[in-house]
Amino acid sequence: MEKNYKKEGRYSFVEIGEGTPMVVLHGLMGGLSNFDGVAEYFSTRGYKVIIPDLPIYTQNILKTNVKSFAKYVKDFITFKGYDRVILLGNSLGGHIALYHTKMYPEKVAGLVITGSSGLYESAMGDSYPKRGDYEYIKSKAEDVFYDPKIATKELIDEVYASVNDRIKLIKTLTIAKSAIRHNMAKDLPKMHVQTCIIWGKNDKVTPPSVAEEFYKLLPNSTLYWIDKCGHAAMMEHPDEFNRLLDEWLTKTHFVPH
Template sequence: MVHELKKEGKFAYIEVGEGTPMIVLHGLMGGLSNFKGVTDYFSERGYKVLIPELPIYTMSLLKTNVKSYALFLEAFIEYKNFDEVILLGNSLGGHIGLLHTKLFPDKVKALVITGSSGLYESAMGDGYPKRGDYEFIKKKSEEVFYDPKVATKEIVDEVYATVNDRNKLIKTLAIAKSAIRHNMAKDLPHMHTPTCIIWGKNDTVTPPNVAEEFNQLLPDAELFWIDKCGHAPMMEHPNDFNRILHSWLEKRNL
């Protein structure tokens, strides 16, 4: 199923299904289509799934940081007139979800993080980014996944286009630095929102020990592993991801 992108004012987003609002937050290099499995599954099981396009490359350089995106998310929630939402974020999206939950705890019924930044992440490595070097970008894109075939030509082309666009490249680096600066280790013990942590056992961007640290620091968290899986479990193992999350939501009456 291909989902239509709605454009209303400053917001562009996908919205599918009816029920409890579940807002999905994509990562720095992640497209909205990365969550197709999640969208199709949960929109048929009593959830209204929304995926807003985050203003990764459209805010001024001064506002290109994690906090600005968390405030943008709050503006979106207010625009949609939601009292409470479930947030689900991958990579940078997880970090935005965590910070939003810290700033607006009453708005977040539950949080789901997978391959999230916020404590530690390995960026694209020392050589990132080599503009113009397609093979290098292809290799780095493949390393995000356990199975390199998940990094389709379409995904590699998108990353290649981003790092070869000077404006996007500058903002990509600004966001990466903001994510590293905005470490949340001291905040997490004070955040009592129910949190589901779903992690790839073979994640090299945010390695397994990061998931364990999130689990230790968050007071009300549960950690689930997916084997033979890299940085984006909802893409690489959508069935396992959906099964784990659905079971957790049911157990928590969410």
């Protein structure tokens, strides 16, 4: 996807395809490449897929919180000149997407969340993290997936480097506290945007009960399950994820133009 990586103004992002804008938000440790499968599939089906690089580790510490990231996404959508978008987020990205939808509902045509934080307080990792302990980081990274082999050495090395970087560690803990502070339970029943919830049945980070709670609280939501799947469904089962999302987009009449 590197060839689709762009810089415009203060924003860096991947952009591929033409048509209805689908803005995709990555999680705390998630790279833009986590969504390669989504980008490749929907960019050939009448969607322009845009994955902004969220300033999780580069923003001022006072702005390292869910609310500020939601505003960043709104500013990005405005900068790109989009009227309304399909907003998709995984993990912390799902939480940011939810908070953005609460604050700026006029910008969101449809919402998609997978393995999202926002309800479950240990979603950010309750024993996070032990610096310098590679085996601990490895086991945490493997826990994200149903199939631990998806946690490649490259991915584990990246997470290990992040938690051994003092500034990144402080910001990670700041974000974790912010995620707990910005619990969405009271907000969700007032949010009427059409919402697609796609969840791994074997998610250890945000367990299946979290998906059921989102489904119960969000008035216009549809819940899909993926079997033998952990916290990052779009990485672990990209074909099934895309099929379910496509089905929902068709069912809810988000026909590309």
